[in-house]
Amino acid sequence: MDIGIIGLAQSGKTTIFNALTKGEADTRSSAPHIGIAKVPEPRLKTLADMLQPKRVVQAEVRYTDIAASVKGLARERGIGGELLNLLSNADALINVVRAFPDESIPHPEGNLDVERDIATMNLELVFSDLAIIEHRLEKIETSLKGAKAPERQAFLQEQEILNKLKAALEKDTPLREMKLTPAEAKIAANYQFLSAKPLLILVNIGEGELAEAASLETELNSRHAREKCQVITLCAKLEMELAQLEDSEAEQFRADFGLKESGLDRVIRKSYQLLGLISFFTTASNEVKAWSIPLGTSALKAAGKIHSDMERGFIRAEVISYDDLVECGSLAEARKKGLLRLEGKDYIVQDGDVITFLFNV
Ligand SMILES: Nc1nc2c(ncn2[C@@H]2O[C@H](COP(=O)(O)OP(=O)(O)O)[C@@H](O)[C@H]2O)c(=O)[nH]1
Ligand SMILES: [Mg+2]
Known part of the structure; x- marks a missing residue:
């Protein structure tokens, strides 16, 4: 999954990019930043504990902070055209809207106004x-x-x-x-x-507004939520600081602020919902791996996501649901109980399927 980050200048785009990718891009630099984040998937850990593989591989999201205004890109040649290309290739966009007060950081429009800035980016x-x-x-x-x-x-x-x-x-x-x-x-x-791209409006609030974050999110969603548009509130600066801590330490801090879940995990989860993505798992070659695909994807296309050879030489998929596998405790036990299904290329992959593809090249 590929997500482009847009928004007015000084709204916190690079800050949120750093938080999402645990990166250290210079917030003052105007070059585009591209980084990777791992998709949180709690079922991976259960599968890993059970199957004891050599490697556990999470699905990835690629974030691009184009670090420029969208305005005018489509009319430009050269660098403008290249930046537009980066955004055009994204599956979804995040619009960072500033809501944090800070006298020392000028707002390009002079004052804070979340509604105006949402409308401005829509127009761009x-x-x-x-x-x-x-x-x-x-x-x-x-x-x-x-x-x-x-x-x-x-x-x-x-x-x-x-x-x-x-x-x-x-x-x-x-x-x-x-x-x-x-x-x-x-x-x-x-x-x-x-x-046309699914849009996540990320309202970047100040540390002082954390207590109202949830009610503000509900209120903004009542106005802006659509099938392909959602609003999320979080504090980019805090998330960036938390991203630099060890997980256990960050969790403690989060609890102190009364935050239940990492803002970054919420961003990924909401993006998945907007894009209609689900996870399936593979366990071949001593690796437990999570993959993301759109709901409604066939076994054939899911195989192609792993390797084009697997799609070309597709024979069958051996499938078990995550819940069934966990209940059995091992693939061998599941096989004995007859819970491993053989599915053809038109089978529609379900969220949580654990799949072994049989193919021939
Ligand atoms: N107080 C506060 N400052 C923030 C927050 N998010 C970003 N900033 C600051 O706002 C300035 C602009 O942020 P930056 O990420 O560079 O914005 P960009 O121009 O959209 O990439 C930087 O000085 C950030 O440290 C926030 O949530 N709270
Ligand atoms: Mg920036």
Whole structure:
């Protein structure tokens, strides 16, 4: 999973990036930062305790802090185009919105206003997509002049769909809120539009506001939550400091602040929900590994996530649910009880499945 971090200047993007990736990127630097975080998955530990593998491998999330304004990227060439590419390739976006008071850190708009800043970023995403669509519509117009019949038909269809998306964007509606037909979605997918991506609005509160974090989150979600949009509140500075401590120490501090769960784990969990991701596990080669896939993925495609050879040479999948395996205590016992199922390539992988792929290359 690939997540792009956006937001106004000085909202705390690099701070949250450092917290998420346990990194030490310079908050003053303006180069894009790319880092990896491990996906928390408590079932991995149970499986590892049971199977005693040589290695335990968590799934990973890649975070990109482009460290620049989204505004204007779509019209730029060179570095602007490269930064836009980084965002276009993301599966979801996190918009960091400043809510922490600090007189010594200037706000680009002069004062704190969470609602205004949420709206501003939405508009930046919408403008970015509009710029891409307008550019493409001009090209289609030119191509249509010399186009032959079958080609012409494809251009006209694309033109019609892009005009529909454009009309929504011109009313400031992000594409993630539009209901698209499969044909429209297919065309739209080619452009990796920013306003179509699932969005997590991360409201960065000050240490002084921690007591109200949960009620603020509920209140903001009542206004902004949608199928592909959620709000989360956390204190980036505190999370960055906690990320640098040992786990047990961080837990103690968290308890002192009355925080139940790591803010970073919550960010990942919410991102998973927004993207509809589930986990499955493999245990081959003395490794217990967690993998993330979208809900509804077939066994064939899940195999391809591990290795393209596994997808190409797919024969069967041997599957057991996590709960059944834990109850049996070992794969051998599960086999004896007949709880290992043989599934074909169209089997839809379920959350928590423990899978051995049989393949032939
Ligand atoms: N008090 C406070 N300061 C913060 C918080 N998050 C970030 N900052 C500070 O705000 C400034 C801007 O943060 P930075 O992460 O560089 O913002 P960016 O421009 O969005 O990358 C830095 O001086 C941070 O230390 C926070 O939660 N509380
Ligand atoms: Mg920064």
